[in-house]
Structure formats: structure tokens, C-alpha cells
Amino acid sequence: MRRRSITVLGAVLALGVAAAGCGNGSGSGGGGDEPIVVGSTLSLTGAFAATGQIHKIAGETFVDRLNAAGGLLGRKVEWKVVDDQSDQAKVSQLYERLISQDKVDLIIGPYATPNILSAMAVAQRHGYVMPQHTAVLAPQLTYECQFPAWSITPTPNSFIPNQLFDAVATLPAPPKRIAVLTSQSGSAAFVSDGFGDDKSGVLSIARERGLDVVADIHYPPTTTDWAPIATQVRDADPDLVVNNGLGVDAANILQAMAQLGYRPKQMFGLFPAPGPLLALGDGAEGMLSVSMFEPNKATLDKLGPAATEITTEFSKRAAAAKLPYTVFETQAAASWNAWEILTGAVTSSGGLDQRKMCDTLHATGADTTFSGHLTFDPKAHNFWPTTQSLKQIQNGEWVTVWPADRAAAQLQGPSS
Template sequence: MRRRSLAVIGTALVLGAAAAGCGNGSGSGGDGDKPIVVGSTLSLTGAFAATGQIHKIAGQEFVDRLNANGGLLGRKVEWKVVDDQSDQAKVSQLYERLISQDKVDLILGPYATPNILSAMAVAQRHGYVMPQHSAVLAPQLTYDCQFPAWSIGPTPNSFIPNQLFDAVATLPSPPKKIAVLTSQSGSAAFVSDGFGDDKSGALSIAKERGLDVVADIHYPPTTTDWAPIAAQVRDADPDLIIDNGLGVDAANILQAMAQLNYKPKQMFGLFPAPGPLLALGDEAEGMLSVSMFEPNKPTLDKLGPEATAITADFTKRAEAAKLPYTVFETQAAASWNAWEILTDAVKNSGGTDQRKMCDTLHQKGADTTFSGHLTFDPKAHNFWPTTQSIKQIQNGDWVTVWPADRAAAKLEGPRP
């Protein structure tokens, strides 16, 4: 899946005019008509590409809408996004180049926790504000000017398993035996095993709740042969499989189990790309995952016409790009939040001075379309009170099912 061509590294998707000046500029006065340039990387090829493409389309839509409404501080906004090829080793050098050579005014973080941590180190070294889409490894997000666009609270390793177990405990026949599959990668391992002195995670919390962990399987993020994992799960025959993985991991595991003629009773995937799972059809029916936003009608009706227009435009763009799943959901909402955090920092501070932007976000927070007003406490690594829910594939579509007061449908139990 990886493309190693250096030509790809140099490819940039540019929205707007030519590059602008220094990243710690004021954004006024002598800047004149120069565009404000935002630099970032995304995984447009490689293992994370299925999700990276979602962030690309959402970002392009945001910048188009922003410029149609006058840009920022009366200046056009240009987005320079470079393909990091899903390779953490490339991320640092690319962000260093964006800041030191291209001299972008602003940056956004990449996708996936390992990549985000690499980018964060560069941002901290240069003092840049860095909104980021999806990192949840809270103990390592120590830079006070990184701002999460998807919050699972300051202790995601406890919150996620407890939310899932609370949900399935309401079923007529709650699971008693579970299998935990863990990608040895950043946030995924954090949610299974905890981090440092905090060992809370899916494994420890399951045992505290009296659940029998019949399989505990850790796999490298470079795994391509899923058959041995599928065989171990089949032999353990759990009531619930928890795959704390990324991208297409859950889809690959389901396909491997299907090849063994084994259908899991129920399965949860932590951060899957949504489209590949839906493409599996009946094999993925009943699949559970985390969600920050699903464009279910009751939710859109509550948010109003602007949110509805954004989601509809995204779908048109995703269809044109031939994405396997064209619905504006959690990943797109996280991307939208990140852009709104960044642009609010500029507008409310009156320029692109990085220190002023960071201080302003701590003082005033940011307003977002899909998550409301966000507040950032550096003592909690800037994680804001979570709005996360649980979603499920029902009749071939993702719907919010937990908690009950935000659900668009009732949580369905295991397959018969």
C-alpha cells in the first residue's frame, strides 16, 4: 500500500494563490493581499489513506467556504497539504520543511496519533499552535499549544471501555466473554493497556467488571496476515470482540474470520475507517464503534441548516472523489473542528502571532459547528468535556445508539 516516491512527498494540494510569509506574523499591515498559508500533512497514501482522504475532502470544503466568505482577516487562505504516506518517520521532516522552508503562517496536525506526536514535537520547537484531529494519548500530549479537535476527556483509556461496557450491559443478554485485539500503535494500545503508571484500559476494566477475557492479542500496525488472529478468536469464541485498532484493521479481521466461516456474535472497532466496514455488507452488520458525530436526521434538525448544508456538500465531494463512504461523520467532524479551532484563534487574537493565538484559545475557547463551544484547560492537556457516543451499523448504515439521550436508534444485541 505504501508509495515511496519522493515525488509524492513533494506533491501539495493547494487551495488559492502562492505561498505567504512568516508563521509568527501579525496577519495585518504589511501583509497586504498575501494569502494566509496553512501547512499540514495527511496520509493520502499508505495504511491510513482511507481515513486521510476524509480529512482532505473536509479540509478542502472548509477552506472553500472560508474563502467564499472573505477568508481570514480579509485575506485569502491557502492550504498546503503534503502526503506523509502514513509513515511516522516522514512526518517530522515534512513539518520542519513546512515551517522552516515554506514558512507557512499556520499549521494543522496530521491524522493518527503517532504522526500527530511527531508533528507536535516540531510545532513545540517552533512555538506553533497545532490543532489536531484525532490524538487521544493524553499523557503524551503535553504541549500546551496543541488543541484536540476530538475529545474523549483527559482519560480516554478509562472513558472508552467504560462507555462501551455501560452500553452493552443494557442488552437483554450482556456479553460475559470478551476478546481484546490491540494494534501496538499509540492511542490504540493506550485504550487497551493504559500508559505509564496508569494501567487502566479495556483489559483491566473488563476484569474489574467481572468479564472473562478469553483472548488478549496484540498485533503490529504493519500486520497483513490476519488469518492467525482470526483463528485465535474463533477458538476462543467470545461474546464480544474489541478491536482497538485503526483504519481498515476491523474490516480485515472480519474478512479473515469470514474466510474461516466464523461469524462473531458482536464486535467493536476503536477508530475504523467507516467505508470499508459498510462495504462488507452483512459481515459487518451490528458492528460498534465510537462516534463524535453522525448526520442522523434528529441531530441535523437540532444543529440547523448550516450543518445540513456542510454535510450535503461533503457528500457531493466525496462521491466525486469516489470514496467508499460519502457521509460526513466522526472523522470529517473532527477535521471541521480542527479548522474552526484554528480560524477562531486567528480571528479572536487579531492575527497569526502564535503565542497570542495559543493564549486566546485558553482564554476564550472556540466555537464549532458540530461540537458547540469548546474550552481548553492546559492542565487537562486541552481536552474539553467529551461528547463522544457509540454508533452501530444497522441495516447497512451507521447510527448513534448510546447514550440513550443522544441515540437515533436502539442498541441491537448480538447476532443469533
């Protein structure tokens, strides 16, 4: 029997009672007192920690609710999560250890595309089903048993820039000059530059639409000195800054610009941690980003009481953990989807056999609280029809602004 333990960052979070896992087991998984063990890593420290903490709280909330409702297959569920320190080089060995040494029954993906790609390779080698929260780099997500919990179509490198440029084109004074700042990291670079033979992305689509790209800056994900980038943007004087980055990149760039006495007319951030931007106050007003879910009352009323319970519980836990932004939004919703895909595969297949779980998801899909019923087509790398929207900071809050038929507020134009 495993010893119960709830450890600090970098070790094990155990929920429920202790147990031994069955690895790539082929049994039914029913009966017995031992818990079903789910293994994963998350970026709890390092560059991606601001977002990794959101996924940690979402996962803890999910597992607690699952166990309170009877667990899986009549057994409690234990989540063994290890801090990968936002270091892609550590992810493969950690997932290898979880599967080969710790013998976890199930796995779930980490946060951030580079980390997800590393984990996916291990999952494929061992034949494990791997739901993953946030990777959208479809051309590289070739393993048929990885299942995206956030879908921006199989071609987000085209969908995202077209959606953004469609939206800002409706403004009274649409942007004509843009600066593109790109993290050289997984999905972010994919959205700017395309991948492989498909060179579609923000840069090519902007030019096709007649926009003038006045700055094209790529930076490593380990960047800590943002002043040179801020200076180049200020000197280029764009109407719109497009930051295809992760985590706190957008917040750091805005702070560096503010230190120069410069404020961009309008800015878009691809996958930012939402809280640090709101913490900037007026300096981030008008900021745009992508969204899969925002918990406005009309949406929650439509989804039913369970959605309200989940979002409320998450917010309480996020506040207790002193997260800068405690709202259950896109990142948390993606995390919740991933857990529902995983547990749905177990219940629908009737056990822990990885092959049966994968085949069941392809055959019947998965029901989710926040994105409805998801269908998975291996020919589309399992990406399901997107529900992507755009959100904007207005009066210190994130609100959905595009497309118009799903907007909670009207898109606001550039600051003067």
C-alpha cells in the first residue's frame, strides 16, 4: 500500500486513500479498495507557473468532487502530480517514471505545448490515453490517443488570426500597422509562422489582408529582459500589438512599455495568464485574448447548477491559494474538460484498458460540463469543432466581445 501524502510543489499530491497502480492494465478496474491513480506533471514553478497553478486547483477540485460522488468504477481516485518546473527537458523522464516506476493507472497531460509534446511521446510509447489541456499544434499532435480539451480547429494558425482581424476590422478606426511578438515556443510560434509546409499564420495573413507588419520579433521563452522588445515596439509605432506568447509574457511586455512611458494603442495576447494582466489595472485596459469559456450569468444559467457549483468552488480555492485571478475561465475550463474526457473514457469503456478507452472516445466522444459533447476524429488529430471567442479587458474585467452573437459586451477600439 502507498503511504498517504500531500506534498509541497515538486512532489506528490495524493487525494483519497493510498494504493498501487496497474500501469497499462487491461483488466476491468472494478472492485477493491485501492484507488485508481492518475499521474501527471504541471508547471508549478518556473515560467509557466502562473497558469500551471490554475490547472492544479481545477484538477484538485475535480478529483474531490469525483470522489465525493463515489469515484471511478466504485474506487477512489488519487492524483499524483509532479512539478516539471516549466522545463520541457524534465517532462519525458517524469512521465516515464510515473508510468514505468510508479505504475499509475491513468495519465493526464501537463500544461504548455512543448511539455505536452514531450509527455505525448511517452504516452504513445506505452500506449496510454492522454487527454491534454492546451496544446493546439495540430501537425505535431499525431498520436491517435491524445485528446485535446481545448480546440481551435486543426488549423489554429489560420483560425486565430482570421478571427482577430475580422473582429478589429469592424472598429471605427481599424488597425493598419501591426507589430507581432512571438514566443519561440510550440503553439505560439505555430500561430505566428505556421508549421512545416503550412506557412499560414498571423504574419502571412496580416499581409494578405493588406496590413503593414512594422515589427516582427521572436523571443525565447526564457526571456527576462523585456526592455529591448518594448523599445522596438515603441519605435515601430503600431496600431495593434499581437503577442503570441504564454503565461506572463503579455504582462511583462506591457510593464516594460510602461517603464518607457509608452502605451500601445491596442494589444492582443494569445495564451496569457489572466490574473497578472488584470493586476496591471488601467495599463491593460482594452487587452484582447482568446477565450473558450467565461462564466457570465447567462452562460451559467444555461449550463445548469453543476456549472455554478464548480465555478464557485474553484474561485474559493483560488482565493485561498492567493491566485491573482480567481475566476473559472478558459484555462480552468480546459482543465475540467481534460478530466471529464479521461474519466468519461473509463466509465464508457468499463475499465482501465487503455486501448478500449481510446477506441471508446473515438466511437462515442465525451460529455463535458462546459463545452458540451465532444467528438474526436483521428484524421483531424482529435480536434473537435471550436467554440473559440475573443475576450477583452473592459473596466477591469474580462468580457467576451467576439463573435457578436456570443458577445457579452461590444468590442472597444484602440486607446488614443
